[in-house]
Amino acid sequence: MxxxxxxxxxxxxxxxxxxxxxxxxxxxxxxxxxxxxxxxxxxYPPARPRPVRIHRLRVDGNRVGVQPEGPIDQTFTFNDGLTALVASNLKGKTSVLELITWCLRGAPRAKLQGDVRRWLTRLELDATIAGQPMGFRLSLTPEALLSGVVFTASSVDQLTDTDGIAGGSGVSTLIEADNQDDFAVKVAELMLDRLDLQPIVNKLTTKERVRTQTHGWPSYYSAIYLQLGRDRPLLGNQNMAGLAGRLLQVFLDLPATAVLARVKATYDVLQAEADKQSENTKRAVAERADERARVEEALAEARRSLTQLQKAAPGPDLTELADKSARLARQVADAQDEQDEINRGYREARRIRQLDEKALNDIRESEVARLLFHGLNPSACPRCETPISGDRRQAERDVHRCAVCTTEVTGAEGEDEAVEAEARDRVEGSKAAEKAAKQALGTAEANLDRLTAELETVQANLRTATAATASRDRIAAEIEVARWEGALQVLPNLPDTPTNNGDVTLTVLKSASKVLEDESKGAAAQLFADLNAEIVDLAHQFGMTALESVEINRAAQLKVIKGGGAEKPFVDQDPGAQLRLRVAVIVALLRVGARYGISTHPGLILIDSPKAEEIQDADATVIFRELNRLATAEGLQVLITTADFHLAAETLPAECVIAAKPGDPLW
Structure with missing residues (x-):
């Protein structure tokens, strides 16, 4: 095969x-x-082989409150095939499965009773995980986990010889934790890595938003520890989020199952965020449009009111008068500055003209002045700045002695006329400059007077208009119009709702989902056909002789067709049929995996008290006998519990049974 x-x-x-x-x-x-x-x-390369086998469990502690009280030190050794744990009800057989679960799963389940937990001081579990020997060592108090260690050794036998701390030859530590939460996280990471499993990511929709939900190692473990009951799915223990289908696809090693789940979940979340943003934008656009409509209506009403006031009491536009008054005030200030500047220039031109006339008179009256005209005429000594006295200036005119250095002044004859002509030219130039400055001053003064008069007129009109009652109403109306115009300016139309059609991320993820989905479906066609055939064959061996065919889909939904073509889904089967079909699916996965060389289910099954699920004695006999046979033939390890001592003794070899005496605890 x-x-x-x-x-x-x-x-x-x-x-x-x-x-x-x-x-x-x-x-x-x-x-x-x-x-x-x-x-x-x-x-998404093919998964590595992922078989899980448990070899030894040691329970150490102290039983209190329940007879027989006292120390506990019990070791269980398990077959490679089927091992049945047999004891009366409430005598520890379920606890063995739960303690194994605590080690392999990383955290205990609620089904582990509180009093049992308080008895424990130490747990030891030896197992082989994907071909690697591993020892799990838990040190406990009644309240908490003190330490959790997972180590690996060269062989299974070496696991028993060490507590994982001594660090002997070939022993190395994989995990060290000092509290339960840390131990659970580290075990989950370790098991996912060693069994080549990826977290399963699904979309989770709530009223507030869409987000992703990640299912890790505990969800995979639920396909090892079978949860019985009509409300349980075919595989695993959760009906929500399509988890059973994800587990089935992973255990068939369908191409890209884990990647596809993550891509779909990521796309769904991003698309939901984009849709929400689009809805928010649409709502904002609608709200803005409503707000603008309200403001535009108010503005139109304010303009109508202003128009009516202007018709009833015509007059100047007060806003325009106020603007004109402010503009004229600035112009008057500028004209005043200009007039002051021109006046200073005019006074300076007049002073220069007076000096030039005085110089001409001096030339005409004094020979010394003519001689010194081209030179300096200082008012003080150029070196020490001592003022030149009137006596020196008189001596300069009378006896031709320089007022600065008292040296006698002489000059050549015939220069008088040239000096006087030059002085006259200076006088004419300064007069012309003074006249031009005076004319400019007159123009500036006239402009200032005109602007001042206009300003006074506008201000008078503004005061008159403001004083009138009708004008006050118009002012209020104009202010109202201006207020609504301003409100409209701060409420621009929002852009249309953006579309996501051009979003590269969403386009890529949507296309990736389709590509991966097609590849997964293509690979699944033959696998599921073979899986259906194997399930029917195994169900027949379990005594379901009326079964004609089954159809399992990628969502792990099983359609059961019995004699006469009657179809019923898995959920409508009786508890005995459900158990047989659950086991048949797992064994069928192992068979198909072996046929195609793919890694499937870990091949470890824990089943707790199947007879408690209303399974008849005849059905239970068939189930126990066939489970033992299939475990040996298919390389399956099964741990099953029962309170029926006769059932175990009649259907199983002695080496497959770990039994307490009736009424005694199993450990």
């Missing part, structure tokens, strides 16, 4: 990134960027 891995449906054909890019009509670089940014893998 076995065949090579080459017969298995192909996982990949070419570059996944290239196929997604082709479907998304974008570049491979865009695809790689989106997957990298979102932490999504672009590869």
């Amino acid at each position: 076995n065949s090579s891995a080459a017969d298995r449906p192909s996982h990949q054909d070419g570059s996944l990134a290239a196929r997604i890019a082709s479907r998304a009509k974008t570049t491979r670089e865009d695809v790689e960027d989106v997957f990298t940014t979102r932490g999504l893998p672009l590869a």
